Amino acid sequence: MAFYETVFIARQDISAAQAEALADQYAEHITSNEGRISRRENWGLKNLAYRMNKNRKGHYVLFNYEASSDVVAEMERTMRLSEDVLRYMTIRTEDLPEEPSVVLQRREERGRGDRDRGDRGDRGDRRPRREERPQPAEGAEA
Numbered sequence: 670m671a672f673y674e675t676v677f678i679a680r681q682d683i684s685a686a687q688a689e690a691l692a693d694q695y696a697e698h699i700t701s702n703e704g705r706i707s708r709r710e711n712w713g714l715k716n717l718a719y720r721m722n723k724n725r726k727g728h729y730v731l732f733n734y735e736a737s738s739d740v741v742a743e744m745e746r747t748m749r750l751s752e753d754v755l756r757y758m759t760i761r762t763e764d765l766p767e768e769p770s771v772v773l774q775r776r777e778e779r780g781r782g783d784r785d786r787g788d789r790g791d792r793g794d795r796r797p798r799r800e801e802r803p804q805p806a807e808g809a810e811a
Contacts, residue, residue: 672765677757678727688728704736707765721755
């Protein structure tokens with residue numbers, strides 16, 4: 670069996686739960702045919718580079734797995750037939766990564782809601798308000 674990476678884009682009209690159910694369906698197909706999934710990531714609703722079938726956004730899902738070529742061909746066939754899948758791409762890889770992908774690493778670096786914001790009043794880089802600005806000394810020219 671070989672290692673593969675598949676990314677598919679689902680329509681923006683479906684909910685996140687429906688996109689997750691679609692991913693569950695493909696994951697079940699892989700595992701029921703003696704495949705092994707090492708990484709599955711839902712990247713969420715993202716903007717597309719160009720319009721596809723009147724969609725400007727799409728739900729992105731990534732799979733890294735080990736399976737036979739017959740399993741991959743059947744999964745791609747079902748993706749082609751599904752009206753909810755806009756695009757998909759499968760590539761054969763040399764290894765089976767288990768760490769988070771670059772997309773999720775960047776999300777963690779930005780700290781999507783996980784970071785402690787501290788005192789919201791002190792932004793550090795903003796200009797002080799008019800009443801906070803230092804006043805010129807008397808007798809000094811402005």
